Amino acid sequence: xxxxxxxxxxxxxxxxxxxxxxxxxxxxxxxxxxxxxxxxxxxxxxxxxxxxxxxxxxxxxxxxxxxxxxxxxxxxxxxxxxxxxxxxxxxxxxxxxxxxxxxxxxxxxxxxxxxxxxxxxxxxxxxxxxxxxxxxxxxxxxxxxxxxxxxxxxxxxxxxxxxxxxxxxxxxxxxxxxxxxxxxxxxxxxxxxxxxxxxxxxxxxxxxxxxxxxxxxxxxxxxxxxxxxxxxxxxxxxxxxxxxxxxxxxxxxxxxxxxxxxxxxxxxxxxxxxxxxxxxxxxxxxxxxxxx
Amino acid sequence: xxxxxxxxxxxxxxxxxxxxxxxxxxxxxxxxxxxxxxxxxxxxxxxxxxxxxxxxxxxxxxxxxxxxxxxxxxxxxxxxxxxxxxxxxxxxxxxxxxxxxxxxxxxxxxxxxxxxxxxxxxxxxxxxxxxxxxxxxxxxxxxxxxxxxxxxxxxxxxxxxxxxxxxxxxxxxxxxxxxxxxxxxxxxxxxxxxxxxxxxxxxxxxxxxxxxxxxxxxxxxxxxxxxxxxxxxxxxxxxxxxxxxxxxxxxxxxxxxxxxxxxxxxxxxxxxxxxxxxxxxxxxxxxxxxxxxxxxxxxxxxxxxxxxxxxxxxxxxxxxxxxxxxxxxxxxxxxxxxxxxxxxxxxxxxxxxxxxxxxxxxxxxxxxxxxxxxxxxxxxxxxxxxxxxxxxxxxxxxxxxxxxxxxxxxxxxxxxxxxxxxxxxxxxxxxxxxxxxxxxxxxxxxxxxxxxxx
Numbered sequence: 001x002x003x004x005x006x007x008x009x010x011x012x013x014x015x016x017x018x019x020x021x022x023x024x025x026x027x028x029x030x031x032x033x034x035x036x037x038x039x040x041x042x043x044x045x046x047x048x049x050x051x052x053x054x055x056x057x058x059x060x061x062x063x064x065x066x067x068x069x070x071x072x073x074x075x076x077x078x079x080x081x082x083x084x085x086x087x088x089x090x091x092x093x094x095x096x097x098x099x100x101x102x103x104x105x106x107x108x109x110x111x112x113x114x115x116x117x118x119x120x121x122x123x124x125x126x127x128x129x130x131x132x133x134x135x136x137x138x139x140x141x142x143x144x145x146x147x148x149x150x151x152x153x154x155x156x157x158x159x160x161x162x163x164x165x166x167x168x169x170x171x172x173x174x175x176x177x178x179x180x181x182x183x184x185x186x187x188x189x190x191x192x193x194x195x196x197x198x199x200x201x202x203x204x205x206x207x208x209x210x211x212x213x214x215x216x217x218x219x220x221x222x223x224x225x226x227x228x229x230x231x232x233x234x235x236x237x238x239x240x241x242x243x244x245x246x247x248x249x250x251x252x253x254x255x256x257x258x259x260x261x262x263x264x265x266x267x268x269x270x271x272x273x274x275x276x277x278x279x280x281x282x283x284x285x286x287x288x289x290x291x292x
Numbered sequence: 293x294x295x296x297x298x299x300x301x302x303x304x305x306x307x308x309x310x311x312x313x314x315x316x317x318x319x320x321x322x323x324x325x326x327x328x329x330x331x332x333x334x335x336x337x338x339x340x341x342x343x344x345x346x347x348x349x350x351x352x353x354x355x356x357x358x359x360x361x362x363x364x365x366x367x368x369x370x371x372x373x374x375x376x377x378x379x380x381x382x383x384x385x386x387x388x389x390x391x392x393x394x395x396x397x398x399x400x401x402x403x404x405x406x407x408x409x410x411x412x413x414x415x416x417x418x419x420x421x422x423x424x425x426x427x428x429x430x431x432x433x434x435x436x437x438x439x440x441x442x443x444x445x446x447x448x449x450x451x452x453x454x455x456x457x458x459x460x461x462x463x464x465x466x467x468x469x470x471x472x473x474x475x476x477x478x479x480x481x482x483x484x485x486x487x488x489x490x491x492x493x494x495x496x497x498x499x500x501x502x503x504x505x506x507x508x509x510x511x512x513x514x515x516x517x518x519x520x521x522x523x524x525x526x527x528x529x530x531x532x533x534x535x536x537x538x539x540x541x542x543x544x545x546x547x548x549x550x551x552x553x554x555x556x557x558x559x560x561x562x563x564x565x566x567x568x569x570x571x572x573x574x575x576x577x578x579x580x581x582x583x584x585x586x587x588x589x590x591x592x593x594x595x596x597x598x599x600x601x602x603x604x605x606x607x608x609x610x611x612x613x614x615x616x617x618x619x620x621x622x623x624x625x626x627x628x629x630x631x632x633x634x635x636x637x638x639x640x641x642x643x644x645x646x647x648x649x650x651x652x653x654x655x656x657x658x659x660x661x662x663x664x665x666x667x668x669x670x671x672x673x674x675x676x677x678x679x680x681x682x683x684x685x686x687x688x689x690x691x692x693x694x695x696x697x698x699x700x701x702x703x704x705x706x707x708x709x710x711x712x713x714x715x716x717x718x719x720x721x722x723x724x725x726x727x728x729x730x731x732x733x734x735x736x737x738x739x740x741x742x743x744x745x746x
Contacts (some may be wrong), residue, residue: 004477043392043414061387063716117434128567128573149514149568152725238515239567255385256408256517257711 029070029271036264047261053263065266067241068249071156076224077247079160084217086164087171092201094172095179105176108169116166120233123162124149152242155235159243162230167223171216178212179205214285221281224272246270334427334641336370337512342639343372344646346400347387349629352457355663363658364649371642384710385408391416391634399637400474400647402456405628406598406703406713409447413707417452418633432648433669440697441668445630447705453630455668456659460692461525461625462590465611467586469506472498478585480691483617484526484554487585491561494584508561510574511587515721517713518570521625521703522587523720527551528625528701529618535704537710539746542549544738551618552730556723567724579603587615589627590692593685594664607681612688614686614695625694628668668693715740 036055038047059065094105111119126132127148138144148158190200228247231237237244237252250270254263275289336342348356357375364373376398378386392414403411411417418424421434434442437455443454463565465478473493494508499608512519524534532547542548559566578586579596581604590612595602597610615623631647633640649655658674659665659680666689667673673686673693696702704712715737723733 041414042388042410045389119675124568130563130577145564147565147567150565152727220738235568236515236570238721238725240722240727241515242725245516252714255382256714258388258708259711 007181025271032267035261036259037269040260042258042260049259056186056269058262059265061211061271064241064249065246065269068244068246071242072225072227072246074156075163075243076221077229078156079163080217080221080224082160083164083168083171084213086168087216088175088213089169090172091175091179094176100227108172110169111166112169114166116229117233119162119166120230123165124234127158146277149235150239152239155239155242159227159231159235159245162234163224163227166230167220170223171220174212174216175209176214178209182208210291211285211289214281214288218278218281218285222274222278225270259292294556309403311683313669314731318663333612334364334639335368335645336372336642338370341370341372342642343374343707344399344637344639344642345374345376345397346402346646347378347398348375348377348402349383349404352663352665353377353415359663360650360659361664364646364655366696367649368642370646371639371645373646380404387411391636392661396634396636399634399639399643401632401634402631403445403453405626405630406705406709407498407631408445408452408630409705409707409709411632412450412452414445416635418640418644419450419452419636420454420633420644421451424633424640426643427644427648429648429652431672432652436653436669436671438668438670438673438693438697440626440693440702441628443697444626444628444702446634453632453646455628456631456650457591457665458668458689459589459591459627459628459629459666460689460696461521461561461587461615461623461627462612462688462692463585463615464578464588465585465613466578466581466583466605467609467611469494469496469498470583472496473584476565477611480613480622480688483615483616484529487552487616488557491558495561498581505575507563507583508564509585509587510562510566510577510583511558512563512571512574513559513569513724514566515717516570517717518712519724520713520716520720521627523555524554524627524703524716525587525615525623525701526554526618527624528699529615529620531618531620531699534716535706535741535746539706539741539744541702541738541741544734548734549731552720552734554722555720556730559724563744579605581605590685590689591664593665594640594681598681612684614692615689620699623699624695624701626696660732662713704746707746708744712741712746715744 035047037050037052039049039051040046040053041048073135092267094101094108127134129135129145129147129150132148134148135145140144146154148154186204186208187200190204195203226247227245228251231243231245231248232251235243237248246266247270250263250266253266254261257263334342353375354377357373361373361375365371378572383404384407384528386404387398387407388411389462390396390398391401391411396416401411404731410744411732434451441455441458442451444455445451463478467477470477473490473496475490475493478487491508494506495504496506497504498506511522527534527543530547530551530554532545532551532600533542536542562569565573569577574583574586575588575592575596576675577583579602593610593612597603597605597612617623631650633643637643651668652657653669653671656665656667656669657675660667660672661678666685673690677686697733703709706712719728719737719740722728722736723730
């Protein structure tokens with residue numbers, strides 16, 4: 001009886017959270033999946049006819065969808081390693097004792113709290129070829145001028161730059177916490193044994209940090225695959241379609257093209273790919289945790 | 293796309309919704325016939341005022357709320373009006389969701405030029421000439437509107453809205469730049485060939501710095517739904533059209549390719565970074581004296597030529613006219629915001645009272661003078677504008693309305709018009725970025741639009 005009451009009370013406490021999660025998470029996903037197999041009646045926003053796999057067939061044979069996936073892959077392939085390396089490098093610097101370290105730490109949080117649309121707008125102004133400060137400063141040392149938003153390669157560089165500016169502090173925060181949690185005695189023993197800074201970094205710090213690095217990578221990955229707002233606020237996916245990341249493509253197809261059903265199918269495909277890759281990364285993380 | 297299975301499982305839900313819609317429609321009709329005297333016949337009383345809500349664009353919603361509504365309330369003191377500003381990028385979707393919801397938040401939807409068919413197809417808008425006929429003032433003169441702006445809110449023979457903020461794509465020019473370049477001041481007879489021939493001279497040093505600091509032209513070039521309107525204006529001025537009456541693309545033609553090439557060539561004489569220009573960038577460049585011409589919506593005239601808080605130019609420096617002449621005549625492009633009433637509005641009469649006042653001769657004059665909205669009535673345009681700086685603007689609008697009506701210079705008027713516009717935005721952007729030739733870009737666009745099954 002006591003056990004039954006205990007179970008009942010546990011479920012009683014969990015039910016509100018469960019219902020809220022069901023409403024805000026499960027329902028939208030279920031609705032997206034439902035309309036991805038249907039035609040959507042814009043008069044009622046309800047599925048009007050079941051079309052089977054037709055929407056998926058259209059999406060998977062659409063060259064534009066795969067192009068956007070390619071653009072997203074390029075962005076992730078450059079942005080993720082850059083942010084991880086920079087984030088941990090800055091954490092090492094901040095971790096060392098030097099005057100003004102506290103102020104720098106505080107300043108580092110600013111990019112993270114700036115709204116992405118504001119960040120995109122700010123960078124758009126700074127990188128403007130006519131009025132922007134970036135070209136002016138580069139011009140002082142004889143570099144440029146660059147058409148940051150008018151060139152396909154520079155357009156992608158710009159997106160990676162803005163994203164890195166925004167999210168490196170996040171990686172730095174995680175890395176700093178990880179560095180502070182490392183056992184001091186190991187480093188003291190290595191110092192007594194005559195290990196220099198490089199050996200300690202290479203042989204002790206990095207191996208001990210591997211689980212932290214892996215966890216930070218997975219968390220950052222989950223944020224990065226959602227890349228949308230910065231592109232919308234800065235390049236609109238251009239020039240041409242050079243920065244047309246998948247989420248912007250889906251948004252434009254859905255809310256501009258009013259192709260909600262096909263866009264739902266795209267979202268499901270992206271969701272599955274993301275889940276599979278996240279699963280792989282998580283397994284990798286567990287493997288590294290066990291190894292180190 | 294074909295239906296593989298029946299929709300049996302959804303019949304009940306759709307039936308319920310259809311039932312609700314039918315009941316609501318019947319209720320509106322009943323209200324129309326027998327407006328309750330207790331609430332002032334739908335216009336509210338001192339004891340029981342009515343409240344209506346309008347979804348407008350966030351660029352001017354606040355101004356309308358603070359300037360137009362108090363003026364309207366002098367005539368209709370018992371109608372409380374709330375105007376919400378929606379961001380342009382979400383305006384259509386939010387309007388669609390609201391109109392088709394069971395309890396819409398908005399009585400009035402402000403609708404951009406190409407959107408009426410998309411909203412009207414849901415059956416959620418009132419037919420103003422029929423459903424609101426009993427409440428229409430005797431002196432509300434429908435025939436006084438220019439046909440082009442009024443047609444923006446008409447679909448399949450039904451008038452769903454009235455023009456509240458009319459706009460046309462025009463050519464703005466800086467007289468100082470033309471003078472400095474030794475070129476004659478543009479006239480409405482300027483052709484595209486002449487414009488392109490003059491453009492290299494307009495890339496010049498206007499500040500005596502010994503380097504180029506002013507360019508010939510700025511306009512929409514980025515990957516945006518409004519960018520193709522510039523190319524379309526060139527196409528229309530050459531007698532070309534986007535689509536035929538069945539929605540089949542007509543633009544993939546030698547005239548279409550030549551027009552797109554002209555548009556792409558404009559970039560040669562545009563400032564660095566112009567490929568990413570949308571609304572704000574060319575506007576700022578022109579207002580700061582960095583470009584000699586811009587193809588832009590007429591409504592920016594005040595902030596560009598008159599208001600020293602937003603421009604470095606003097607009023608007599610700025611000229612405005614229709615876009616250059618092609619083989620068929622001058623070009624322009626229509627951009628009308630129309631007010632439309634939700635069929636599920638609790639207060640359709642009060643909503644129509646507001647729209648009617650805003651679109652009336654009196655309302656138009658007040659709006660033109662106080663909130664900078666351009667009129668759509670012949671009588672307002674023909675009258676003496678107050679303030680006087682509107683005189684050249686009204687003259688240009690008069691020509692632009694006639695030109696637009698004659699050449700059907702507007703975006704596709706279809707239930708899928710935004711889908712068409714997005715395709716054009718994508719492919720025109722690829723041409724301006726140099727990813728594709730104009731011919732290949734239009735070929736792609738035509739193939740994609742064919743697939744939309746308009």
